[in-house]
Amino acid sequence: MSNQTVSQVSTVTLLRFEGLNAFWIFAQMQKAPKILAKVPGLQFFKLMGSGGKNGFSKMLNVNIYALHCVWESESLADEFFEKSDAFSEFKNRTSELYTIYLKATRAHGLWSGTNPYETQAITPTGPIAVITRARIKLKFLPKFWSKVPSLGKKVDEVKGSIYSIGIGEYPWFMQATFSIWESYEAMHNYAYGNPLHMEVIKKTRELGWYSEELFANFVPYRTEGTWGKLDEQLQKLI
Template identity: 75%
Template sequence: MKDSPTSQISTVTLLRFEGLNAFWIFGQMQKAKPKLKKVSGLEFSKLMGSGGKNGFSKMLNVNVYVLHCVWESELAANDFFVSSATFSEFRTRAAEAYTIFMKASKAHGLWEGTNPYHTEKITPSGPIAVITRARIKLKFLPRFWSHVPSLGKKVDQALGAIFSIGIGEYPWFMQATFSLWESYDAMRNYAYGSPHHMEVVKKTRELGWYSEELFANFIPYRAEGSWKDLDLKLDEK
């Protein structure tokens, strides 16, 4: 997919840390915020932790983190990943890192009071990425977490699923997911064809579990780095 170097893009970077570096990255959850705010061309960013069992668990995975960024342009993103001292330290300390470059094709809802994505009319013809994010009302935490572990397992087993992980800014009540699918149809078939997923969506609407939520689709067009069992096949012409 051809891309304009001056239009908004988003990136998701998967990061795995081992040993003492796992303690270091945990501290960066707060320490990196002011550094990222100073990055030129970075419009929105979140460094998030993950849960165990592919992220869909109340137990924390102290080794895997995700840096999600929204950039004013691909040029700004390239400059950060090549020249930024902040990302250089992330990359040096990480045992594994994988960055996916994407264009938003659909987005509705809010993330901390704003929708950070500028969407473009792109007809998906290959893999698609999905980000969901929700702030869960405290009184509904037990009900929410009674459904999430089995829901995560179902995503992994869904036809056309490439990869999925549960992530979040804060444990248990600010939750997000990032998933990759072979096609738009595969994603829709799971979203609207899985009885368990539809049950969770129905309960969400009926009971009002969330005080804020967002759903966004992306077209991934470039990937760099390596991640175990993830090799996203993209047309980067």
């Protein structure tokens, strides 16, 4: 749906854990969803791990996780991040934490059987964030992973790319990417101008690699916390 008065907002929180806290967060992958399911105003959420290097690797990164949430309103998101005991424990155990507030402008496909985003009629004039997500059919895993590491490496080299990371609910077959671009044009040029990326798109359509997939665009409009130099780069564009 598209509505200029939609109050729904999405957030992506990047979390870095070190030492023994890396074991704690690993255990939370099973425990936290039960707690998050009871949070007021939280319409949809995914707590995800990341891959090695920039996330586009079959090897796991035991230190970096991502919490993606869709909220009824920004005020309810703030209530959770500022006052929730559950999130306070996450925050106290991280060595670095960064939340990006987003407004969905385009979304198609399904994630766990639903499209959680209410899109808004906003024309992006600055940076744009993208979430892609897919459940890969088991028989196509070797083909998928023969392409993705090279594809992920190339993203970091593309003009206009600010940040990208490969994340997922379960290793290897339930994958998502989160990326931030200087502009819609930069994202579009990569998506449709990169030969390797176009080859992957073609194969997924021809062979039906995915049993479920989703693609969504967002306008980032607010940030909290730090993540290396990412916030400095993003704040110049917001």
